[in-house]
Amino acid sequence: MSKELWDAVLGRADVTATKEQQAHAAIVLNLKDSQLVHFMNATSAHKIWAALEGFYQTQDMASQLQLKEKFASFKYMATDMSAHLMELEQLVLQIRSANFEPDEEDVCATMLRSLPASNLVSNLIAEEVRKQESCRIESETALHVDKQHEKRQFARKSGGQRKKGANIQCYNCEKRGHYALLGEG
Incomplete structure (x- = not known):
């Protein structure tokens, strides 16, 4: 969206009527039919944008609460430990994408509690x-x-002048420094 259209979305007074209509059309054309019902009474790009923010902010809060509840009640359900840890990592990523940052201590505590x-x-x-x-x-x-x-x-x-085998004792003659091979006698 160009700067002039964005100025219309922000509700600035110096925007021409043409730019206002273009911004309004750009927003409406990017909404699904099921979403249009919520914003039919909005007459300007700024009003549609404010209504969208309010609508999705409420949904964000609900999804944050749902993710927090899922995080708090996370249990070991996987077949192996690596799959379990992967599920926890995915849940933490979902929570972070919902603009809620769990502490590292909370993640560790949840992991230990889930086992x-x-x-x-x-x-x-x-x-x-x-x-x-x-x-x-x-x-x-x-x-x-x-x-x-x-x-x-x-x-x-x-x-370094130790002789190799100086401590060896012969089992045959019992003298030190050599040994007899088996069968010698």
């Missing part, structure tokens, strides 16, 4: 076990790296 109690408890326990296992693995890895470091430090201090 079955058995699912929530078992998942929290599984997550705790996973974290403990992860910490244990990290600790063991750190100890292993530390031992390897100590071995290298010891080898440097001793000049």
